[in-house]
Each structure stands twice: as structure tokens, then as C-alpha cells.
Amino acid sequence: MRKHFFGKLLTGVLTAAMMFTFCGCGAADTSGSAGSDTPAASTADDSLKKVKDAGKFVLGLDATFEPMGYTDENDQIVGFDIDLAEEVCKRMGVELVKQPINWDTKEEDLNGGRIDCIWNGMSVNASRQETMNLSEPYMKNAMVFVVPADSDAKSMDDLAEAKIGVQNGSSAQEILEASAIASTMNEQVLATNVEALMQMDSGLVDAVFLDSVVAEYKINADQKDWKILPDGLEEEEYAIGFRKNDAALRDEVQKILGEMKADGTVEKIASEWFGSDVTTIQ
Amino acid sequence: MSFDEIGKVFLILLKYLLPTLKVFGMTLLFSIPLGMIVALLKMCKVKPVSWLMNIYIMIMRGTPLMLQVIIAYFAIPMLMQNAATPAWLNSLLSGVDIKGDAYMFRSVLVAFSLNYAAYFAEIFRGGIESIPKGQYEASACLGFSRTQTFFRIILPQVFKRVLPASTNEIITLVKDTSLANVVAYAEITMKAKQQMQLYSSLTPLVLAGVMYFVLAMVLSLLSSFIEKKLSYYK
Numbered sequence: 001m002r003k004h005f006f007g008k009l010l011t012g013v014l015t016a017a018m019m020f021t022f023c024g025c026g027a028a029d030t031s032g033s034a035g036s037d038t039p040a041a042s043t044a045d046d047s048l049k050k051v052k053d054a055g056k057f058v059l060g061l062d063a064t065f066e067p068m069g070y071t072d073e074n075d076q077i078v079g080f081d082i083d084l085a086e087e088v089c090k091r092m093g094v095e096l097v098k099q100p101i102n103w104d105t106k107e108e109d110l111n112g113g114r115i116d117c118i119w120n121g122m123s124v125n126a127s128r129q130e131t132m133n134l135s136e137p138y139m140k141n142a143m144v145f146v147v148p149a150d151s152d153a154k155s156m157d158d159l160a161e162a163k164i165g166v167q168n169g170s171s172a173q174e175i176l177e178a179s180a181i182a183s184t185m186n187e188q189v190l191a192t193n194v195e196a197l198m199q200m201d202s203g204l205v206d207a208v209f210l211d212s213v214v215a216e217y218k219i220n221a222d223q224k225d226w227k228i229l230p231d232g233l234e235e236e237e238y239a240i241g242f243r244k245n246d247a248a249l250r251d252e253v254q255k256i257l258g259e260m261k262a263d264g265t266v267e268k269i270a271s272e273w274f275g276s277d278v279t280t281i282q
Numbered sequence: 283m284s285f286d287e288i289g290k291v292f293l294i295l296l297k298y299l300l301p302t303l304k305v306f307g308m309t310l311l312f313s314i315p316l317g318m319i320v321a322l323l324k325m326c327k328v329k330p331v332s333w334l335m336n337i338y339i340m341i342m343r344g345t346p347l348m349l350q351v352i353i354a355y356f357a358i359p360m361l362m363q364n365a366a367t368p369a370w371l372n373s374l375l376s377g378v379d380i381k382g383d384a385y386m387f388r389s390v391l392v393a394f395s396l397n398y399a400a401y402f403a404e405i406f407r408g409g410i411e412s413i414p415k416g417q418y419e420a421s422a423c424l425g426f427s428r429t430q431t432f433f434r435i436i437l438p439q440v441f442k443r444v445l446p447a448s449t450n451e452i453i454t455l456v457k458d459t460s461l462a463n464v465v466a467y468a469e470i471t472m473k474a475k476q477q478m479q480l481y482s483s484l485t486p487l488v489l490a491g492v493m494y495f496v497l498a499m500v501l502s503l504l505s506s507f508i509e510k511k512l513s514y515y516k
Binding site: 054056058063064066070071072073074075097099100101102105108109111112113114115192194195197198201218222224 | 287290291294297352356359360362363380381385463464465466468472473475476477478479480481482484
């Protein structure tokens, strides 16, 4: 009796589980996944072909990084990077899919194949050059300290003992932790730049260390009473990150960006967001 | 934030109530039956089965749900990329469209269901074990089979006894759905966080809080209503 009872229960659940699984797979089985391409099997670079075959280019972004790529008040993902990517995709003849990701796990999303690239004002640094196939830098950026307008701090040295907010996993965090004041300052690691700025507004941190592009945009767009300290730490650049093996896809995007620069499209898009062409695309 | 802006944010959040409820409802749908089975298997007389269930419950209750969600989400892509993955598993996994919209929801659902099943299992086990042995003996005397005893005598009483504890879990689940945003699953908390960034204001989070509160209220009212309905012997 007992056996029967468990048998029935188990069968019921297994059936439910299988139905669930198969419903999922039915729709998902597209041409690209014919089972033949085990990861180690082929070394040929078919990244571009894959994107073109699928007809979509999946762009991974944090979706909260103003003005590069963020969610607007109508719940649409917009930004300078997005406009650039839309145009690139139009010229590649594929559809742009904007996939929000958690910035902390962006490398896993990229290497796991959930997304085709990370394109969200991502700064170039040594570890990213190591783990990703980066495009040519397309924009310059500096890391700066932002303090409330009435703050006593005049330069970075005044912040030696201060509490400084910085975004977790950002290159700002890496730079800050390697800087001269790293040993004496009190670092507050937060999920996003805007959270760090909000903490500064409510007096929880004394300063925020972040990208000058974001800082300037925020101060202008939101009319905030903040100031940027004159001595920023090291200039850096933004680039697009692809998978290490996806050279063909990276080169194609790079080529199209170059064409867009040549025919003035980049300048047009950049003027809409920054008032002038601030890009460094060749 | 101005009144107009708050209204706008509210409408956006309202739109993402559905994905939140989807995780909530589907998790209940899978975790309650699964929890029942785990509870019964844990009480199984075959020791290895019971130990196995113990290990499962220990892992699920002993690690944060947030980590489980991340692991469930990255497990398949990571296995597919790993050269050491055996070929049969690879061909099985290649059917999963990890870029598809449904993948994220499914991986979140797997993590939530497995986690909540462990909690429900312990609640149900407590409920079943609280029924006095005499009742089994009495129903055996009356000629009930074991299956009949379980479904007609024991289970209705267990249901009443586990209701308050289960309501606790269910209300916690409503709020735990917010953890799905660690893999960027678009639900209320995720959207509230995005809007919070946009307006540099905490108001969207407060709005999200109000929504969770209303959901929890509805659920606790519903549960006290059911409890009243079931107290027919009192």
C-alpha cells in the first residue's frame, strides 16, 4: 500500500516536472543549437555568423548608468551607448536586444553566453583586458571626487580621512583602492553610483568617487548642489567588451563604428547627449 | 519628486506586479507539492532516503536564497561553456535557449521552488507527526487502508495545523520575490531601483514597499478567513 502511494505521488510530480521542462524546450530549440557545437570542438570564430544567423545582437547593460545606458521615466532603456548600438545593429542588419544584467556578475553573463557584449560605459582596465576582448576605446573619462558644494575639501588630500562612497565592482573602486589615500580613507562600497550620491546627500558619506561623465551629467541634469574636485585620478577610457574568442564580431562592430564616425552619424548622436562629439572613435 | 512623477513610477511598478506575482504563484504551485513529497520521504523508513532529504533540507535552509538564485541562473551557461562537461549533458543542455526571455524566469523559479519546498517540507513533517498514533490504529480497526487513512483522516487535520505556519512562509515568499533582482529579473524591486536611480530619490522604493504591504495584507486576511472556515469543530 505504502509503495503504491509513493509511486503515485512520484509519478505525478515527475510528469509535472517533465511537462514543464519540455514546454520550455519546444520553443527554444532554434537552428543554432543543433547540438553539434560543443565548446571545445571548433576553434573557428563563428561569433559574427552566429549573431547574423540569430538576427539579434544581445547587449548587456546595467540599465542605471546615466547617460550611457539607463532606464528612463517611461521604463525604456535609452542612452548614448544605446543609440550608438541601435545604429550599429541597423547597419549589421540585426535586431538590438537590450538585456539588463547585474553589473557584479557581468563577466559571468558574457562568458556564459547570455549576452553578446557589455556596452555600458565600461572603463578599460588591466583585468578587463585580460578577461574580455575589448573594442578600441570610444570615449575618454576621468575618475573624479564629487563633494557637496559646501564641503571644506579643496583637493584629494583633504579627503585622506574622509568616508568615500564608490560603486562595487567599478573601475573607480579599483583605482581608489590603489590610490595614495587608500590606507587612511574610509571606503563605503555601494551597489551603484547614484546610491553613493544619495548617501552623500544625506550625509552618510563625505565624498563619492566616480566617472566624470556621470558626475557632470548628473550635476547638469539634476541641478544638484555638488562640486567636482579639480584633481581627478588617472584618465581612462570607455570600451565595449566582447567574449575573448569573439574577434570577428568585435572587428565588425569596430568597423561599423569607424564608418559611422566617417559619415557624421557619431557626431550627430553624441551632440544629442553631450552637446558635442566627445568620442574618440577613429 | 512631483505628484506626476510619482504617478508615473506607480504605473510602471504596477506593470511589473505581474512578473512578481508570477514568481510567487508558480513557486507555491511547485514548492507545496514538492515539500509534501520531501516531508514524506524524510519520514520514510529506508534510512538513506531520509538522510538524503535531510541533506537537501540542510543545504536549502542553510544557504541564502540570493546565492541559490545566482547559482541556478549561472549553472547552465557555465556547464555549457565548460569543456569538462560530458557530451550527453551538453547535448541535453544545448536545447535550452539561455538567451531567451523565459530562461531567466525559469531559473529563478527553480531556485525559489527548491528553496521553499525545503521549508514547507519541515512544516508538513511537523504537522503529520503531530497527529497522535492512536488515530492510525483507530482507522486501521475501522478497516481503512493506509492510503485512505492518510488522505481522509490525517491530511485534513494536518492541513488545519500547518495553515498558520504556512501563511508565515507564504507572506515571506511575497517579499522574497524581490531577491530575483540579483539576476536582473524585471520585477517590482528591480524597477523601483532603476527609477530610484533616475530620480535620485527613495520614493520609488517606498511605493514598492506599499505594494508588497498590500499583497501581504491580502494574503493574511485570506488565511485568517480560511482558518475561520476550517475551525468547524471548535
